[in-house]
Amino acid sequence: MKEVTTDEFRSAMSSNQLDVMIYAKGQPLAVILGVSELFQPPYDNYFNLRAGMLWGEYIDTDGASGVKPPEYAYELMADINLFQAAIAGSDESNEIGARMVQNIVDSMLFIGTVKAVAPIYHNNDLKNFTEFKTQSYAYYRTYPYRASQWWLDE
Amino acid sequence: MKVLLYSGVAFVALASAASAAVCPAVTVGDMMGFEAGAFPQQYELAEFEALGNCTVEFSANPASDDLNARIRGNGPLPPLADRLPSEPLVVAPYDSIGSYGGTLDALSNATESGTSDFMSIRHVNLVRYSDDLQTIVPMIAKGWEWNDDFTQLTFFLREGHKWSDGSPFGARDVKFWYDNLATDSNVRELPKDYVLVAGEVMDVVVIDDTTIQFNLPSPKPGLLSHFANHYAQAFQPMDFLGQFHPDIDPNADANAQAVGFESGYDAIKGYYGNSDWMDTPTPMLAHPDLVAGLPADTVPTLESYIITRENTEGRHLVANPYYFQVDTSGQQLPYINEQDELFVGESEVRLLKLINSEVDYKSQALNLDYAPLLLENQEKGNFTIELKPEISIGAFAFNVTSENLAKREVFGDVRFRRAMSVAMNRDEINEVVFFGLGQPTQYIAFSPTPSFVSKELEMAYAQFDPDMANALLDEMGMMDLDGDGMREMPNGEKLVLNMQVATQAVSIKMVELVGQNWREVGIDKR
Structure with missing residues (x-):
C-alpha cells in the first residue's frame, strides 16, 4: 500500500494504471438534481473517484474508442436524465430514484464503507x-x- | 408564468417611503424587533429599508485604497457609492457587526490540491444555499423566475454591479461564460454535464443588461440548485477575457500576441484555464515570464477577495473593493482585509500548524484521525473543534476496464465486487478509525439517504460475511493454487492489488484495515 498525493492519485486513475481506487464519494439530492456525473461512466470527474475509464472514453467518443459499457450503465444514464427532469419529491421522481439506487447496488461498481x-x-x-x-x-x-x-x- | 421565488424587485416601490432614520444594525442573534425578510439572514436593500422605514448609510473599509493599490491593473478607487451596486445585498451578521482588518490564515495541500475549502470562503454564484441547506437564496442574482414546465429560468441581476476592476458586470457576462467558454470546444474539449440538459446545450439569451434567461431543451428543475451549490461560476468578465476571444474581438490573436501569448485562446487559457475550476493557476504562477506585460495579474472577479500574489508556496489575496454586499449597518463586506494561503504537503506538518494556532479556519482534509490531538489542544491553542457528519463516504472501486485483461475479467465480475464488500469489517473500521461515531453503509450515491431508499438497499452487501466472500470467490474459480494462502485469478495468474491512497479524502488506517480484511479472504495487496 502506498500513500500518494492527491495529484498523483488522480493522474494514475486517469491513465488507467490502478487496480483499485479509493476516495470519498456521495452527493446530496440538491447536487444530484443538477449534476449527472455520479451516474454516467466513468462515474465522476477528474477530481473524484472513478471506475471504468474506458467506458467513459467509449461514451465521450460515441464509440470510436474505449470499451462499450454494459447495459446497466446505459439504463442509469437514461434514468438520471429522467430524474433531473422530474420534480424532486414527486412520486415519479421517487420511483426513478429508487430504480437508480437499485441499479447502483446491483452493479456495485463502488463499495461503501462507513459514513463518518x-x-x-x-x-x-x-x-x-x-x-x-x-x-x-x-x-x-x-x-x-x-x-x-x-x-x-x- | 409561474413565479416560484423572486426577491427584491417587489420591494423597490416600497423603498420610496423610507424615512431618514438610520436602519438598525441587526444581527441574526439580535434582530432588534426587525422583521425577517423574504429570505433568511439577508435582505435586498429596498426590502430592508422598507421593512424598517429607514435608510442604510454605507461606509467602506478605511484600507480600501491601500488594498486596491495592490491589485495590479486596477485604477484609483471611485467613492463607495460608485463601487457598490445600486441594489446591494444586505447581510445580517450572525452575532456581531464586525470590525475591519486582519489577515485570515489558511492551509492547503498544494496548488489545486486540497484548496476548495479555502476557495469557498470567497466564492460567489448566481444563488446560494442558506445555512439550513434547504433554502436557495439570492446572491449575485437578486431574484429568479421559472416558467411552468421548468424549461426557462430567468435571473435578475443587480443594477450597477461591478467586477473587481470596476468594469460593469451584467447579463452579457453570463452569456459570454456559457457560449464562449463553457460550450466553446476551443476552450473546453467537451462541455461538462452541468452546463447541459439531458446532454443538450441550452440557449442563453440576454434580455437586457440585468436580465439573463436560460432556455432549456427539456425540463431540469435542479438547474437552480446547481447554481447554488457548484464551484462553477456562471459568469466571466466579457470585457476582459473577450479581448482575447476570437468570437468577441476580431483582433483577439493580435491582442494576445502583443502581450506574449501565442494566440487569443492561449491567453484565455492563461487567465481562465480550460475549465470552470477556480483554482487554475493565475498568470503569476503559470506565466511568470509574461505577467509583467499583461493587463492584470489575474482575471477580474466578483468574489470577495482577489489573488495578488501566487507561487508554489501559497497565495495572498486582498478584499475586493467592489464587492456587492454590505452589513445591516451599511459597512461594505468583507470585514477581513486579506487572506493568506500556505501550501503544506505533509499532513503531519499541517496538523502541527493547526495545533500551534497558525490557522484561522480549516475543514478539508481533516480526517477524524486528527481529532483526539486537536480536541486535546483546543484550549491551549485558542481554537474550537466541532465534529460534524460527512456527506461523502470512503469508497472503493475496482478497475472494471483494467488494461490487464485477466484483471478486467475479475474486477468486471460483480461476484468479486460483492465478495470484497462483504469481506470488509465495517464495524471494526467504525470502532478503530471513527471511534464508533460513524455508520456502516453501502454506497448508494445519494447522501444523506433519501426517503425513497430502503434500509435494505442502504445496507446491501454491507454486512461482514467472510464466508460469503469466500464462497463467491470460490464460485468464480479463484483458488489458492500455489499454497501461499492467497488466491490466484481464474487463469492461474497471481493477483496482487496495487493500492494507492490519497489521504486528502480517506484515512490510511481505514484502507489498511480493508486491505487486511481482503487478505483474510485470500486477496493479496501491495
Missing part, C-alpha cells in the same frame, strides 16, 4: 463563525455559512 464524522477547525478569534451542518464538500463547503461576514477580533 470529521473535524471542523476554527480559531476563536474568528467571529461570526456559525456551526456548520456538515463537514463536506457538498454545497461547496463554507459557501452556505457566509464567510464574507467573518471578522477577526485580534
